[in-house]
Amino acid sequence: MSEQPVDLTRRQVLLGALSTLIVGCSAEWRNIITAPQSASIHLRDALPNLVGDPAAAARLGQTYLAAHPEYRTADDLLNAIERTLLQHDAGALKQMDSDHVATAIKERIASEYAQNEVESVAGWIVSETEARLYGLTTMGVIDSRGQST
Amino acid sequence: MFIDARTLPDASLVEADLAIIGGGVAGITLARTLAGHRTRICLVEAGGLEYDAMGQALYEGENTGLAYSTVTTRQRFFGGSSNHWGGYCRPLDPIDFEARDWVPHSGWPFGIEELEPWYAQATRLVEIAPGHFDDAGYWQAATGEQLPAPASGRLRMQFVHFSPPTRFGARYRDDLKNAENIQVLLNANVIRINATRDAGRVRQLEIRTLTGLSHRVKAKTYVLATGGLENARLLLLSNEVVATGLGNHHDQVGRYFMEHPHLSNFADLVTADLARVPKILRERLIVQGRPAQAAFNPAPAFMREQRLLNATFMVALADTYPTDVAPASADARTRANRDMLLAARRFLTDDPSPGPVAPGFRLGVGGSCEQAPNPDSRVTLSTQRDALGLPRLKLDWRLTDQDRRSFYTHLRSLALEFGALGSGRLRETIADQSDWPQPVSGGSHHMGTTRMSDDPSRGMVDRNGKVHDIDNLYVAGSSVFPTSGSANPTLTLVALTLRLAEHLKETVK
Numbered sequence: 001m002s003e004q005p006v007d008l009t010r011r012q013v014l015l016g017a018l019s020t021l022i023v024g025c026s027a028e029w030r031n032i033i034t035a036p037q038s039a040s041i042h043l044r045d046a047l048p049n050l051v052g053d054p055a056a057a058a059r060l061g062q063t064y065l066a067a068h069p070e071y072r073t074a075d076d077l078l079n080a081i082e083r084t085l086l087q088h089d090a091g092a093l094k095q096m097d098s099d100h101v102a103t104a105i106k107e108r109i110a111s112e113y114a115q116n117e118v119e120s121v122a123g124w125i126v127s128e129t130e131a132r133l134y135g136l137t138t139m140g141v142i143d144s145r146g147q148s149t
Numbered sequence: 150m151f152i153d154a155r156t157l158p159d160a161s162l163v164e165a166d167l168a169i170i171g172g173g174v175a176g177i178t179l180a181r182t183l184a185g186h187r188t189r190i191c192l193v194e195a196g197g198l199e200y201d202a203m204g205q206a207l208y209e210g211e212n213t214g215l216a217y218s219t220v221t222t223r224q225r226f227f228g229g230s231s232n233h234w235g236g237y238c239r240p241l242d243p244i245d246f247e248a249r250d251w252v253p254h255s256g257w258p259f260g261i262e263e264l265e266p267w268y269a270q271a272t273r274l275v276e277i278a279p280g281h282f283d284d285a286g287y288w289q290a291a292t293g294e295q296l297p298a299p300a301s302g303r304l305r306m307q308f309v310h311f312s313p314p315t316r317f318g319a320r321y322r323d324d325l326k327n328a329e330n331i332q333v334l335l336n337a338n339v340i341r342i343n344a345t346r347d348a349g350r351v352r353q354l355e356i357r358t359l360t361g362l363s364h365r366v367k368a369k370t371y372v373l374a375t376g377g378l379e380n381a382r383l384l385l386l387s388n389e390v391v392a393t394g395l396g397n398h399h400d401q402v403g404r405y406f407m408e409h410p411h412l413s414n415f416a417d418l419v420t421a422d423l424a425r426v427p428k429i430l431r432e433r434l435i436v437q438g439r440p441a442q443a444a445f446n447p448a449p450a451f452m453r454e455q456r457l458l459n460a461t462f463m464v465a466l467a468d469t470y471p472t473d474v475a476p477a478s479a480d481a482r483t484r485a486n487r488d489m490l491l492a493a494r495r496f497l498t499d500d501p502s503p504g505p506v507a508p509g510f511r512l513g514v515g516g517s518c519e520q521a522p523n524p525d526s527r528v529t530l531s532t533q534r535d536a537l538g539l540p541r542l543k544l545d546w547r548l549t550d551q552d553r554r555s556f557y558t559h560l561r562s563l564a565l566e567f568g569a570l571g572s573g574r575l576r577e578t579i580a581d582q583s584d585w586p587q588p589v590s591g592g593s594h595h596m597g598t599t600r601m602s603d604d605p606s607r608g609m610v611d612r613n614g615k616v617h618d619i620d621n622l623y624v625a626g627s628s629v630f631p632t633s634g635s636a637n638p639t640l641t642l643v644a645l646t647l648r649l650a651e652h653l654k655e656t657v658k
């Protein structure tokens with residue numbers, strides 16, 4: 001496992017982390033993916049832990065994306081997630097390794113539930129960040145075994 | 150002593166100090182509490198000791214509002230509806246007694262502190278463990294399971310006790326039989342309450358049996374305890390002096406009928422890890438020999454802030470999804486639930502195991518809501534007649550947007566709470582929340598039709614349950630509730646009846 005680069009920017013950490021979520025899905029979405037290039041292998045390894053079963057997540061993500069035409073690319077979703085996290089963890093995030101980013105995202109999701117920052121996705125009441133993760137999964141970089149592609 | 154009114158000579162007269170109309174939960178509680186007291190009591194009960202189809206048919210009614218069975222939601226024989234009640238017991242919440250500016254017609258003449266001593270006694274009559282209804286620390290210690298602290302600020306945990314359930318007729322029959330001051334008149338339908346010309350006092354009760362006999366009961370004081378629907382009907386039927394019905398000078402009788410609206414199949418809640426949902430949240434646990442289970446109720450501060458009514462939700466294990474591969478026969482609901490469990494697995498369990506996993510469980514959600522007092526939700530008389538020749542009851546049950554908005558908002562809170570705790574995900578399965586889905590049903594809780602208020606223009610009984618302007622007529626039961634809260638009503642009506650008994654000890658000689 002590679003060392004965590006010490007000077008990674010928050011955005012690099014996030015983009016790297018989240019790009020690994022992207023699952024094999026419809027060709028339509030694959031065509032518009034702009035996979036971030038700056039991801040560390042370390043983060044790629046860590047972040048699939050945020051999504052359980054990629055195929056199931058992708059199905060939910062499809063419904064979410066259908067209701068959110070503003071998210072046309074993975075970058076759009078990544079930016080949205082990043083903005084949300086930075087809003088709440090501005091200082092600390094810069095120092096975090098991938099595991100900590102994953103933890104921060106989990107905490108963020110829990111706090112979104114507590115704050116009613118949720119959406120209805122096919123009837124499911126889902127936190128905004130969680131829904132975006134599913135949307136990212138639909139856009140696809142994790143294979144059906146949950147590995148980053 | 151028990152007497153079958155069908156065995157008395159026609160046109161008999163029974164005399165007593167106190168006549169109690171109705172031998173259900175309230176009537177039996179009152180009589181039993183006064184057993185051995187110097188008051189001579191006649192308890193007049195429409196039914197016998199067992200269920201009887203002809204007697205039960207007298208409960209048939211007409212519906213003009215939401216569909217509602219007036220027959221299956223009550224029982225017309227000794228013991229009343231306790232003959233098939235579910236035994237859920239919880240007191241009302243302090244906020245339920247308040248005049249809330251966002252709930253029209255709300256406010257009891259007193260706060261919960263007035264009822265607290267009576268609640269304590271009532272727990273013994275319904276045979277539940279004492280108290281701890283909102284004491285999570287107690288249940289945590291008693292069950293040995295850590296209970297999660299609510300995370301959203303919108304809900305809190307309360308605890309429901311379950312009566313065995315006490316069948317009041319069978320359980321307390323001997324107490325009444327052995328009391329020298331109590332006579333129970335069975336198979337005696339009160340068909341009218343006769344008042345003096347000025348309608349200021351009750352003179353007597355007219356009794357009719359299904360075998361065609363007519364009797365009378367005369368007493369100094371009368372307590373009407375025939376249940377939340379029939380109390381209003383009997384007053385409306387008693388219209389020879391006041392054409393609109395006895396005690397109805399201010400057009401209050403029969404209005405404000407409230408239920409606890411219940412929905413079915415309104416949500417699926419899934420959980421991946423039962424360790425995150427302590428047992429007492431999802432099943433009845435026997436604690437010190439008595440069953441109890443947690444319920445979720447809205448936090449008072451949240452209700453105030455959002456101007457919402459009260460509600461209660463309970464969950465229970467309903468389904469297990471044991472394998473990682475959905476069976477070919479899985480329906481859309483199962484597939485949707487499994488998808489969520491698999492997708493959100495990392496948020497719902499600490500189990501890091503890769504590869505095939507058992508997705509988890511479905512928890513069924515039961516929910517009921519407070520109904521705001523609504524004068525247009527009401528009991529009147531039908532043009533149809535029953536076997537005794539009396540107009541049947543006509544029920545126009547109506548719900549409001551406020552009721553519905555409260556229910557759905559609190560349902561959302563439940564989703565948020567489970568999400569925030571990482572213990573589940575909730576799917577709302579009612580597509581259109583702009584209306585009540587059918588069927589919306591009730592909990593067989595009949596409240597509000599003879600509501601209590603110190604102001605006669607806003608309620609027909611006073612704080613003691615005495616009918617305004619009638620010196621010697623009281624009403625017992627949940628028909629006197631000015632608001633319904635979301636707790637099952639029986640514990641509260643027993644507490645109120647015990648309080649009434651104390652009052653009558655002082656006033657009836």
Ligand SMILES: Cc1cc2nc3c(=O)[nH]c(=O)nc-3n(C[C@H](O)[C@H](O)[C@H](O)COP(=O)(O)OP(=O)(O)OC[C@H]3O[C@@H](n4cnc5c(N)ncnc54)[C@H](O)[C@@H]3O)c2cc1C
Pocket residue numbers: 170171172173174175176193194195196221222223224225226227228229230231233234235236237238337338339340374375376377379383592593594595625626627637638639640642
């Ligand atoms: C299926 C079901 C489940 C329930 N579950 C719960 C629960 O879990 N928790 C809870 O708190 N509550 C529950 N309830 C409600 C509970 O049973 C009532 O709140 C309670 O029985 C009301 O008591 P009451 O004395 O006012 O009326 P009742 O118990 O209905 O008694 C009224 C009595 O009056 C008699 N009567 C009627 N008309 C006349 C007349 N004209 N003359 C003489 N006598 C008459 C009747 O025969 C009856 O005996 C349930 C009810 C039902 C039907």
